[in-house]
Amino acid sequence: MATQIRFGYRCVTCGTTGDTFLPDDSRDAKAVACTDCGGSVTLARNDGSPDAFQSNCRPGPEIDVRGRDGRSNDARFLPFFDDLMSASFWWDSTGVEPQQAAMLLWYINPLDDPEGTPADSEDNRAYRAMLHEFTAVQKAQPGARRLEQWIEIAQHKRLRYNSWIDQWLRARSASDAAARVVHWTVHARQIANVLYERDTAIGVRDSLIGYSRRVMDEMRMLGIKGQRGEVIENSKTVQREALQGTKWWQQKAKN
Known part of the structure; x- marks a missing residue:
C-alpha cells in the first residue's frame, strides 16, 4: 500500500483550514477548492507545525503574503503574478483588447485561456458587465489602449474586479518607487x-x-x-x- 502523505491549506478568503491525504508527495502544488467557500487554494505538505500553512494559498481574491513576523511583504507578489498572470507583459503592452482587459481584471490570463470566464456565477456576471462596458467604450472611441487605461475605465464606471491587479501594482511599487499603485x-x-x-x-x-x-x-x-x-x-x-x-x-x- 502506498504511503499516505498529509497535505493542508488555509483559505485566506474565509479563514478555513483543511487537509487531505494523498498517496505520494507529487501533488505538492495541486490547486483545489476550499471546502467551505469554494475559493481557490493550493495544497502544501502539512507536518502539523505552526508554519505548515505559511504562504500556501493561491489568491482568489486574496493571498496571504505575511512573513513569519506577521508583517506584510507585498514584494512577494511580483514574481508570483508575473508567472501566473504574465502581469508585466500585459502591463507593458500598448494594445490590450476589451476582452483581454476584462479577463485580466477577473484573474484570467488570456495567454493561457483565450476564452476563459470566471467560474463563480456572481463573478461571471460582473465579468460580462465589464466586457459589455469595455466593448461599448472601444466602439465609441476606437484606438489602442493599455491595461492601465482599462483599469481607469473600470474604476470610473465603478465596475467590480478581482483584487489581484491591485496587489501586483503594490508589489511593483514596493520594488520600483516610480511605479505607484495608482499614479x-x-x-x-x-x-x-x-x-x-x-x-x-x-x-x-x-x-x-x-x-x-x-x-x-x-x-x-x-x-x-x-x-x-x-x-x-x-x-x-x-x-x-x-x-x-x-x-x-x-x-x-x-x-
Whole structure:
C-alpha cells in the first residue's frame, strides 16, 4: 500500500483550514477548492507545525503574503503574478483588447485561456458587465489602449474586479518607487471625468486649460500629491502629464 502523505491549506478568503491525504508527495502544488467557500487554494505538505500553512494559498481574491513576523511583504507578489498572470507583459503592452482587459481584471490570463470566464456565477456576471462596458467604450472611441487605461475605465464606471491587479501594482511599487499603485495622473483624469460629466449635465464645456486648473484645485483639496510626494501647484503640469492629447482631452467631445 502506498504511503499516505498529509497535505493542508488555509483559505485566506474565509479563514478555513483543511487537509487531505494523498498517496505520494507529487501533488505538492495541486490547486483545489476550499471546502467551505469554494475559493481557490493550493495544497502544501502539512507536518502539523505552526508554519505548515505559511504562504500556501493561491489568491482568489486574496493571498496571504505575511512573513513569519506577521508583517506584510507585498514584494512577494511580483514574481508570483508575473508567472501566473504574465502581469508585466500585459502591463507593458500598448494594445490590450476589451476582452483581454476584462479577463485580466477577473484573474484570467488570456495567454493561457483565450476564452476563459470566471467560474463563480456572481463573478461571471460582473465579468460580462465589464466586457459589455469595455466593448461599448472601444466602439465609441476606437484606438489602442493599455491595461492601465482599462483599469481607469473600470474604476470610473465603478465596475467590480478581482483584487489581484491591485496587489501586483503594490508589489511593483514596493520594488520600483516610480511605479505607484495608482499614479497621481490616474486620479487627475478621474477628477477631470467628474468635472466633464458635471459640465455636460448642465450644458456647458470648459477648455483644456480650464479643466487643468480645476483638476489641480481639486487635487489639492483632496490631498493628492505628485510622484515624489510634492503638492502640484502648476496647472500646466496637470495639463502636460495627465490631460493633454490622447491622455484625456482628445477623447472628449468639444461641443
